[in-house]
Amino acid sequence: MSLKYTAIRASFELLWLTRMPHLFSLLSRSRGVILTLHRVLPDEPADFSPNAILQVTPDFLDYCLERFATLGIDVVPIDEALERLAAPRKGRPFIVLTFDDAYRDNLQYALPVLQAHEAPFTLYVPTAFVDGVGQLWWQAIEDIIVRQEAVAFTEGDDTEYVDTRTTAQKNEAFNRLYWRMRKLPEAERLALLAQFTAAYGYDLDRQCRELIMDWQQLRLFAGDPLCTIGAHTVHHYELAKLPVQQAADEMIQSVDVIEAQFGIRPAHFSYPLGGPLSCGPREFALARELGFRTAVTTRPGGLYPQHLESLTALPRVSLNGYFQKHRYVDVFASGGLFTQLGRVMR
Template sequence: MSLKYAAIRATFELLWLTGMPRLFRLLSHSRGVILTLHRVVRDAPADFSPNAILQIEPDFLDYCLERIRDLGIDIVSMDEALERLAGPRGSRPFVVLTFDDAYRDNLHYALPILHAHDAPFTLYVPTAFVDGVGQLWWQAIEDIIASQDAVAFFEDGDTEYVDTRTLAQKRDAFDRLYWRMRKLPEPERLALLKDFTAAYGYDLDRQCRELIMDWPELRLFAGDPLCTIGAHTVHHYELAKLPVEQARAEMIQSVDVIEAQFGLRPRHFSYPLGGPLSCGPREFELARELGFRTAVTTRPGGLYPHHLKTPTELPRVSLNGYFQKRRYVDVFTSGGLFTQLGRLMR
C-alpha cells in the first residue's frame, strides 16, 4: 500500500475512534451519499494488485448493506435520492449504490447480496465493453507487469527496459505507465497501449470478454426491478480529452445502444474515471444538453439540496478495496465528513 493510502487509513482510524462519523451525520446538512463500486470478488488480491482499490469481497458488501440500515440510513435509487433532496430537512439519510463498468462478478457475487438485502442500485454500462471489444487498460498493464521480471517502455521511438522483479519495482513501473497513459491524449494512449500489449502477446479483447458481462447476462440486470441501468459512454474514454463532438457522440451513442438492446433509455450517466482530468464544466454541460437527469463524478462528498441545481456533477464516495474493515463503513456513509475531506484534498 502506498504512503497515500496508508495516510488515508490512519485518518479513517482517527475519525472512527473519535466518533466523528456519527457527529457529522447528526450535525451536517448532507442528506446522503452515493457510493462507487466496481468489482465484487471472492479471492483476496495478490501482493501486487494496484487495481485492488476497485474490488471488495462479498462478505464486506453484505456487511456494508447490513450496517447501513443499522445506522438508520435508507438505501434508495438514484431517482428517489433526487426526491429526497427536494424534500423537507429532517428526513432519513440515504445511500445510493452505484456500480461502474458491468463486471461479470457483479452478476455472480454482488447481485445475490443485493437481492438478499432488497437494495436498489444503479449499474453504469460502457457499451463497447459489453460488446467484448473494450479496453480495460488499467488491468492490462497490471497483468503484464505482474507476469514479467522486466518490461519495455516505448517513448519517442526509443525503448527503455525497466526491472520489475521486486514488488517495489512492479509498483513503480505500474505508477509510471499508468500516469503516463492518464496524461496522454486518447489517440496517443491507445497507440501506446497497443504497442505495450502486443509486445507481450496480451489479448485485450479476450480480457474484456472474460471480465465483463455480455448482453444476455446484462439483460438479467435490465429486467431486475432493483436495478437502474445507466450510461457510461461507449469506449470508456476520458471525455475531457476528446473533441467536443466526439465526447457528445460517446455519451449519446451509449444511450442509443442500451435502448436498442433493452427498450429503455438511460437517464443517468457516469463519467469514466470521473476526476478533474476526466471531466469538467464542458462535460457537465454536455450531460445537461443531452437530457440526463443525473451524472456522477468521482469527486468525494455528500449530497445536499443545492445539488438539485447541478445534478450532472454529483459527487461520489468510493467504497475502496483497500479499506475493507467493518468500522470504516461508518466513515464511508458520512456524506458531510467526505465533503470536508474532499475540500482538504482539493
C-alpha cells in the same frame, strides 16, 4: 500501499476512534451519499494488485448493507435520492449504490447480496465493453507487469527496460505507465496501449470478454427490479480529452445502444474515471444539454439540497478495496464527513 492511501487509512482510524462520523451525521446538512463500486470478488488480492482499490468482497458488501440498516440509513434508487434532496426537511439519511463498467463478477457475487438485502442499485454500462471490444487498459498493464521480471517502456525512438522482479518494482512500473497513459491524449494513449500489449502478446478483446458481462448476462442482471441502468459512454474514454462532438457522440451513442437492447432510454450517466482530468464544466454542461437527469463524478462528497442545481456534476464516494474494515463503514456512510475530506484532498 502508497503513502496517499496510508495517510487516508490513518485518517479513517482517527475518525472512527473519535466518533466523528456520528457527530457529522447529527450536525451536517448532508442528506446522503452516492457510493461507487466496480468489482465484487471473494478472493484476497495478490501482493501486487494495484487495481485492488476497485474490488470489495461479497462479505464486506453484505456487512455494509447490514450496517447501513443498523445506522438507520436507507438504500434508495437514484431517482428517489433526488426526491429526498428536494424535500423541505432533512429526513432519514440515504445511500445510493452505483456500479461502473458491468463486470461479470457483479452478476455472480454482488447481485445475490443485493437481492438478499433488497438493496436497489444503478449500473453504468460502457457499451463497447459489453460488445466484447472494450479496452480495460488499467487491468491490462497490471496483468502484463505481474508476470514479467522486466518490461520495456518505449517513448519515441528510445526504449528503456525496467526491472519488475519485486513487488515494489512492479508497483513503481505500474504507476509510471498508468500516469503516463492518463496524461496522454486518448489517441496517443490507445497507440501506446496497442504497442505495449502487442509486445507481450496480450489480447485485449479476450480480456474484455472474460471480465465483462455480455448482452445476455447483462439482460439477466439489469432485468432485476432493483436495477436502474445508466450510461457510461461507448468506449470508456476520458471525455475531457476529446473534441466536444466526439465526447457528445460517446455519451449519446451509449444511450442509443442501451435503448436498442433494452427498450429503456437511460436518464443517468457516469463519467469514465470521473476526476478532474476526465470531466469538468464542459462535460457537465454537455450532459445537461443531452438530457441526462443526473451525471456522477468520482469527486468525493455528500449530497446536499444545492446539488439539485448541479445534477450533472454529482459527487460520489468510492467504496475502496483498500479499506475493507468493518469500522470504516461508518466513515463511508457519512456524507458531511466526506465533503470535508474531499476539500482537504483538493
